[in-house]
Amino acid sequence: MTTTHVTPAEVTGARTAEAADVITGARERIDALDDRIIGLIQERMAVSAVIQEARITSGGRRVNLSREMEILSHYSEALGKPGTALAMTLLELCRGRI
Structure with missing residues (x-):
C-alpha cells in the first residue's frame, strides 16, 4: 500500500509554503470563531425560550x-x-x- 503525502500548500490551495502557513493559521482561527458563534447562538436560543415562555405564561403571544x-x-x-x-x-x- 502506498501513501501519498499531501503538502499544506495542496490542502490550502496556496502557491507557496508561506501562504499555506498563513492560511492554515487563519483557518484555525476561523474554526475557533465558528465554535464561539455556535455557542452564542445556542445561548441566544435558550434566552429566547425563556422570553417566549414568560410571554405565553402571561397570556401573550409567542x-x-x-x-x-x-x-x-x-x-x-x-x-x-x-x-x-x-x-x-x-x-x-x-x-x-x-
Whole structure:
C-alpha cells in the first residue's frame, strides 16, 4: 500500500509554503470563531425560550413582531442585506417558523 503525502500548500490551495502557513493559521482561527458563534447562538436560543415562555405564561403571544423588526433592522444596518438574511435565520432558530 502506498501513501501519498499531501503538502499544506495542496490542502490550502496556496502557491507557496508561506501562504499555506498563513492560511492554515487563519483557518484555525476561523474554526475557533465558528465554535464561539455556535455557542452564542445556542445561548441566544435558550434566552429566547425563556422570553417566549414568560410571554405565553402571561397570556401573550409567542412572538413579538415589533421586536423582530428591530432585530432585522439592527442586523441590516450593521451587515447590509446579508445581515437581514442572517437575522431571519437567527429568529427562525430561536422561535421557529411563524
